[in-house]
Amino acid sequence: MGRAAAFVAPALALLLLAASAEGSAVAGVRIPSETTFAEYVDNLSEEYSFFTVSNLWLLIAAAMVFVMHTGFAMLESGLSRSKNTVNILYKNFFVISCGLVTYALVGYNTMYPPDTFNGFFRMGGWFGIDSDKFMEVMSSRSGNNFAYWTDFIFQAMFAATAATIVSGAVAERIKLYSFMVFTVLLVGLVYPVAGSWTWGGGWLERNGFVDFAGSSVVHAFGGYAALAAVLVLGPRRGKYDAKGKPKAIPGHNLSIAALGVFLLWFGWYGFNGGSVLDAHPERVGRVFVTTSLGAASGAFAAMLVTPLILKKADLSMALNGVLAGLVGITASADVLSPGAAMLVGAISGVIVVGSILFFDRIGIDDPVGAISVHGICGTWGTLAAGIWGEGRLLWQIVGCLAYAIVAFAVSFLLFSLVKLIMGVRVSAEEEDEGLDIAEHGQQAYPEFTGGK
């Protein structure tokens, strides 16, 4: 437990450093004085009115994306065993907190580099230092319809999402502090660099690669990072018998798992709807429609094919069908017709069922299906944007490969390094006992599980 200091301390040190570095600037970044504000209100122009509405929408959308973290936490813990619930919840609070802080420290300015960006890599610094940016929007039109603050927080919520995806796949056997270190690296460094390629003016964007709200940039990235982590980590004890045949390990609480999916669906309206980056009525309206129909068709399709394959109306598959539809629609929710949205969602719902069964069979133990939902369906959605959307198929394929390969390879490397230095897997005894007792000395439901 004393290791806590060793790994969390540097992060906090960095944080304090940044805060004190900013020292005298504490009072520097201020909103305009009351006089300026009065002038501002007097001078409200038509254009600024659209700016205000759009800015408000992005903030509300950011709060909705935050709800996705609630959804992930509920889904993951619901689909795992009760003896690991505290651990999963703890990790989820760490991930969102870490995502916000590292994005402020380095992520934001790495992902959105200045004009001199070479297209591949440029390390950024503390987002708060650039106080000019905070103000410029007041004096001149930057072409954006949101304040600098707003842009930061909306994108920061996305950053944390990428890391959350991994959390589910590695549940029930990963060491807490190893997960934390890996998360810091993934969300603080790797994600912003990869993101800059498509959204920060990088090489993929320059070649016309299209990924509206992040089927690849966020979801497939998280999914293939999860795949790498699972490969390094190995399956849970008891998941496969001596012959390698998978055994179902049922989740302990499908009510909160279902709640999680409902909350994710809700949050996705902010994730996709906010990615319009303004409040354009037709654009945002269309995104709400395509997102809804994508999710609904994903659920429908999973509800249709699952009983045909598994001979039962499996709820977990239905939940994953919803999420698959959402991930699939994400890359082109802004341009698809309603009919195409249904097709993309329905195909996602079919893919996810096959993919989950496939990974389960070949020994990739992913308790929540994150690799299939986010990885495979993220790739499918990105390709669909080249088929029915506005992307060119060739560059969509290149982009898919780039995100899949880089997320997988870098994560494999980093996580192997973490394994080498501090180990990644709890002992067999700890795993059997459950991480809640082993790592936290707590149980999530002491009264329901009879002290087990």
Next chain:
Amino acid sequence: MGRAAAFVAPALALLLLAASAEGSAVAGVRIPSETTFAEYVDNLSEEYSFFTVSNLWLLIAAAMVFVMHTGFAMLESGLSRSKNTVNILYKNFFVISCGLVTYALVGYNTMYPPDTFNGFFRMGGWFGIDSDKFMEVMSSRSGNNFAYWTDFIFQAMFAATAATIVSGAVAERIKLYSFMVFTVLLVGLVYPVAGSWTWGGGWLERNGFVDFAGSSVVHAFGGYAALAAVLVLGPRRGKYDAKGKPKAIPGHNLSIAALGVFLLWFGWYGFNGGSVLDAHPERVGRVFVTTSLGAASGAFAAMLVTPLILKKADLSMALNGVLAGLVGITASADVLSPGAAMLVGAISGVIVVGSILFFDRIGIDDPVGAISVHGICGTWGTLAAGIWGEGRLLWQIVGCLAYAIVAFAVSFLLFSLVKLIMGVRVSAEEEDEGLDIAEHGQQAYPEFTGGK
């Protein structure tokens, strides 16, 4: 289980048909090109600014109405036994998905017919075919303050609500696929036709019948449809003893039931607030106030009368008091004074307690009280709109009768038909075992219920 294909397949087939029918139109319905968009931003007029804000509000409100589905799912599963939890959650995901898809396929254009509507019935088609409508708003003022996309998704969320209400009343003994077929018919056909009478320019609207956000159009409709379904279905095994005396069957998880009611209350701000159909400050503000006071007074009243009758402070009754207040206020939330809102809500809270006890006593087994909350209080709210609101009492009575009778009669007929063709009730063994094992081969809480 193979029956899945038989019943879900047609829906999916329709879906694919619609999608392919739209085939070449996939690229057809597009937002204006970049040039047009730039012009659009340049030409933003005052009016358009109000349009943009109003449109955004309706989209956010649609997302909030979506949260009501989360609330219904939690409430229903919490108030039922754990052995039927998976089944209830599965049905809820089906209902919202089905509601969205059928509303796109036929519902929207049935509910909002063109000018040539005879006032009673006009079958509509795929909402996406009419791509002119998607664009018209850009070229001319339609008088509405929202885009076509936005109108569709807001109304689609309402459509799914009507079907969700039934789900609770029939819980714990209905066959999964029979419920699905009934839902498709109810939400895809019956609801939009009945809705067109009041909101689509039909005969009730023409005669001055008023139902602001749907106390009758949505809630009473769902409530009386539920009553019909319960009558066809019969009570749960063990609910009544040999002498017909009701026995309490307590819900398994009041925490998530309470969560559900909180989420419903939250979502209702979108349900009622969005029904203003624009962002008029006084109108939306008033609706928030009346909705809040209606819910609070409903809770208060139920908390007052329940201990007097039952000699205990029953939580389920308090929850139903909140919902009763919300349903009651819905028909006139836009015009009531705060004081009248409190009265309407408080009376709802009293009515719901009496109504639940009454139905329980006469052998109508409604596990969640849906018939009383949505049916009876929906009717009360519609009448209240004639007493303190702007409706004329006579036509309010006619409207109440129309919705109660039609919802009941048509549902009775359809559900009897479903019973005839495929049966509606699981076997006694399946009911005792629980639908989760029988229909889904899964348990919601395998660790808490000891494998039961």
Next chain:
Amino acid sequence: MGRAAAFVAPALALLLLAASAEGSAVAGVRIPSETTFAEYVDNLSEEYSFFTVSNLWLLIAAAMVFVMHTGFAMLESGLSRSKNTVNILYKNFFVISCGLVTYALVGYNTMYPPDTFNGFFRMGGWFGIDSDKFMEVMSSRSGNNFAYWTDFIFQAMFAATAATIVSGAVAERIKLYSFMVFTVLLVGLVYPVAGSWTWGGGWLERNGFVDFAGSSVVHAFGGYAALAAVLVLGPRRGKYDAKGKPKAIPGHNLSIAALGVFLLWFGWYGFNGGSVLDAHPERVGRVFVTTSLGAASGAFAAMLVTPLILKKADLSMALNGVLAGLVGITASADVLSPGAAMLVGAISGVIVVGSILFFDRIGIDDPVGAISVHGICGTWGTLAAGIWGEGRLLWQIVGCLAYAIVAFAVSFLLFSLVKLIMGVRVSAEEEDEGLDIAEHGQQAYPEFTGGK
């Protein structure tokens, strides 16, 4: 149980009185006729456009603050034992309902008195009587960017928050009806008077005391009221051994406790963001950023220091770290730089851990840590507004003392009075059995706890 009538009846009587007093005014407070509305749309000015957006934001923010009540209910019940769950949920629905109704009856007009306010105390009346205020905004600019309705509902949601805080600290041993009476007094009378000092033009505001969204006005007020109530009430049975050594009483459901904290965090974007009182892009954007970083740093800090002290990664402490960061940032979220926000949040996260351990040790039994989270960190946040924010430190100290002393002293007095008249604590037998059976004759999870 018959006592219900005795205590709830007066509230309902008052309610009905108010409603009927308003009698003929039922139809009086109306939105403008259609003609006026058409003119209104025609005459929309730039200024009014900002008004409309700002008004909409405050309404959405009010709905988000409502979600905080959902969060409190989940957090409190999750951190308590299952045998008191129904009781806690019941109390939470009572608190929000009571908060809304009493704020309408007397609270709003007490907290925002007219110009003749002496700065200390002025009793207000029914908010709905003043129908001029409902309309004035249409005819002239009041300088506010929200309708009267909107102001009321946003502030009413805050009022209920103050009472909810107490609910957690007194959980598991307080008499239901005594809690209700205390709540009515606290939220109906004491809170609005204390609030008027800072937000209603009172003596603290006149002297430059600053508390942006209520670190002291709402949170510390609730926290010190909770301290007083806990002192009068005494610790739960079994919490301390014969030597006064504290024993951990673990919560029964950390999943919903974690859900509660996620929902509180989400709702806080409305609590702080709405407190800007308009939709100013930079202001609201900044508040979202500082609120996010405050919460994240609070979590980080608690996750760092807890393992050092307790030798385990305690989830409850992490949850309280999040809330501490949020409470701390609340007084100055509008002016802090991102770096200062991180510092304030991180210090809150450290304080809360120490404070919870301290109160636990000295015999103050607070099941959810409400005194530390809201009281102590509320005071810290208010002081921080004098260190890094725009308040003057001296007056910040005076304000902190004023709220701490008044909340504590008046609550102590009132709660002692309640104790004298009707008792405040359930019998030892009832406490051992659980309040759910004793007060409600119900169990929250009859199937999970084996009928216990």
